[in-house]
Amino acid sequence: xxxxxxxxxxxxxxxxGIGGLVATAVILAMDQPSAQTQRASSPARELRPxxxxxxxxxxxxxxxxLFEEMSKVLRHPRCMNCHPASDRPTQTDAMRPHQPLxxxxxxxxxxxxxxxxxxxxxxxxxxxxxxxxPDWHLAPASMAWQGRSAAQICAQIxxxxxxxxxxxxxxxxxxxxxxxxxxxxxxxxxxxxxPGTQAQFGELAKAWVQTGAQCPRx
Amino acid sequence: MGxxxxxxxxxxxxxxxxxxxxxxxxxxxxxxxxxxxFGCGIAQCGACTVFLDGQPLRxxxxxxxxxxxxxxxxxxxxxxREGEAVRNAWIARDVPQCGYCQSGQIxxxxxxxxxxxxxxxxxxxxxxxxxxxRCATYVRIRAAIHEAAKLLES
Numbered sequence: 001x002x003x004x005x006x007x008x009x010x011x012x013x014x015x016x017g018i019g020g021l022v023a024t025a026v027i028l029a030m031d032q033p034s035a036q037t038q039r040a041s042s043p044a045r046e047l048r049p050x051x052x053x054x055x056x057x058x059x060x061x062x063x064x065x066l067f068e069e070m071s072k073v074l075r076h077p078r079c080m081n082c083h084p085a086s087d088r089p090t091q092t093d094a095m096r097p098h099q100p101l102x103x104x105x106x107x108x109x110x111x112x113x114x115x116x117x118x119x120x121x122x123x124x125x126x127x128x129x130x131x132x133x134p135d136w137h138l139a140p141a142s143m144a145w146q147g148r149s150a151a152q153i154c155a156q157i158x159x160x161x162x163x164x165x166x167x168x169x170x171x172x173x174x175x176x177x178x179x180x181x182x183x184x185x186x187x188x189x190x191x192x193x194x195p196g197t198q199a200q201f202g203e204l205a206k207a208w209v210q211t212g213a214q215c216p217r218x
Numbered sequence: 219m220g221x222x223x224x225x226x227x228x229x230x231x232x233x234x235x236x237x238x239x240x241x242x243x244x245x246x247x248x249x250x251x252x253x254x255x256f257g258c259g260i261a262q263c264g265a266c267t268v269f270l271d272g273q274p275l276r277x278x279x280x281x282x283x284x285x286x287x288x289x290x291x292x293x294x295x296x297x298x299r300e301g302e303a304v305r306n307a308w309i310a311r312d313v314p315q316c317g318y319c320q321s322g323q324i325x326x327x328x329x330x331x332x333x334x335x336x337x338x339x340x341x342x343x344x345x346x347x348x349x350x351x352r353c354a355t356y357v358r359i360r361a362a363i364h365e366a367a368k369l370l371e372s
Contacts, residue, residue, distance in 0.1 A: 006256055008243035099262060100348035112337075113330030113345025118274045119261040121284055127238055129260050130279045 043093055044072035047196025050207040063211035070204045071150040074157075076194045078184035082138050083145040089138055090146070093192050108137040124188030131191065133183045140164070154215035168209045176202025222282050226251065227295025237283035241275070242266045244282050245292060253293035253321045257350070264349030267322040267329075268292045274329040276348075293321035299370060300331040307366035315353035323349045327363050336367045 048069050056062035073079060081090045087103040090096055103111050110116040120136035139145075142162040145153050157163050157171060166174060175181060176198065184194035194201070208214075223232050226249060233248045240259070245251040245268070254277060257265030261279040268277045269291035277290075296305075304327050307313075314320045323346070330337055330345040337345070342363050351359070 007247050008239075008256075100264075101344075102348070103344055111344035112333035112341065113274065113326060114348050115273065118267075118348070119276045119279045121280050123284065125238075125240075125279055125281055125284070127259075127281070128240065128279045 043076050043078075043192050044195045045192070047072060047200050047204070049200055050203040053207065059211050060214050063208055063214035064216050066204055066208040066211060067154050067214065068150060068216060070201065070208060071153065073184070073194045073196070073201050074145065074153055075150065076184065076192075078187055078191065078194045079181075080146050083143055084138070085144045085146040085148075087141070095146070104138045104141065108140055110137075124186075126189050129189055131183070131188055133180050135180055137180075149216075149218065151216045151218040158213060158215070168213055172202065172205050172209055175205045220283075222285070224282065224285055225287075225289040227291055228289075233282070235282055238281045240278045241268070241280050241282055241285065241290065242277040245277060245290070251292050251294055255318055255321060257319065257322070262350075263319070263322075264326060265319050265322040267325040267349065269325065269329070272332070274326055293325060296325070296328065298328075300328045300366070303366040303369040304328050304331065304362070306369060307362040311358050311362040311365060313355055313358045313362050315351075315355055319349060319351045319353075323351065323355075323359055327359070327366065330363065331366060331370065335370060337363065 050066065053062050053065050053069070056065055077090075077093045077095050081092075081095060081098075084090055084104075088101060089098040089104075091098045100114075102114060102116070105111045105115070110118070116136045116138075119130055121130070121132045122134045123132045124130070125132060143156070143164070145156070148156070158168070160166065163171060164174075182198045185196075185198050187193055219234050220237055221232055221234050222237075222244075223230060224244065225231070226245065231249060233244050235244055235248060242254060242256060242259075245254050246256070254268055255265040256278070257263035259278045261276040264276065266277040268275050270280070270285075271288045272291070275290075301324075304324055308320070308324060313323075326346055326349050330342065334341055339360060342360050346356075346359060346363075
């Protein structure tokens, strides 16, 4: 196959070449409104510390308030994009369908021939705009959160048949320590990070469990 | 700049580049392996697909500093039964039009056939829809993958 492609220098200088046109077409296509688009409300940017809920004297009400604060993270696009309702993840704060079309596959790591690791590597790579983590993958279908209320997600993450067989202690550890969960606070590029810090989120989860792990009313 | 030792198509190389240089540009600009194409630079088109330890990789999406000891295979070094079958099927079906995206298409097709010997249309679509073709040779690509699967069977 003959070559008439650009060098890195010429490619970076101009988007007028073949590659640039492909990129332009893709970017334009990604900016078009889509019937599949599930636009999230503006992502939360602040997270209250667990201690700030101490003034709620009713234990159940405090637990629910703590979960509702947690849900600012759980329902943030950085988390929801890979907890899709279908087999296809979404991307951006607007939660557009992932481009290119990729699917969960049998183990959450993508389809044969197009695994997540084709593009997503051990770390974020901002020059190409690609987020990364050593175990980048989609949540299993049982952990689909998109389109669900805080009450539904609350019931879901407590249910061992749907949460990866975690008891509440294991759930706290997962939310507090898992490094893929932690990616949400270091997403790279221009992505909006999840609110607060993972440590703050973990403290909220711990306080929620300590107050009975109550769920909001449906 | 920094020196990176990398293995490409069975050969060891040493390159002096910035750590965040995408593998694509090391292949093309430093090693002269221009069969791998630049399409978009943001892992949206698949033109830069190579193998990383046998698995498909968009070479624009990985910095050379992320390679570690992994070995890269480019279209120039593609070998093996699946590679041969795909090559023959591509010729028989006269798949390429302008040809620009085809090395990426071939690498993805081989990656698929290594995992699924007789893929369905749906499996082909799922594996290949990250490889764009402005000439829209998609129908011929799909037919050629089926043909390659038959060649592998025989």
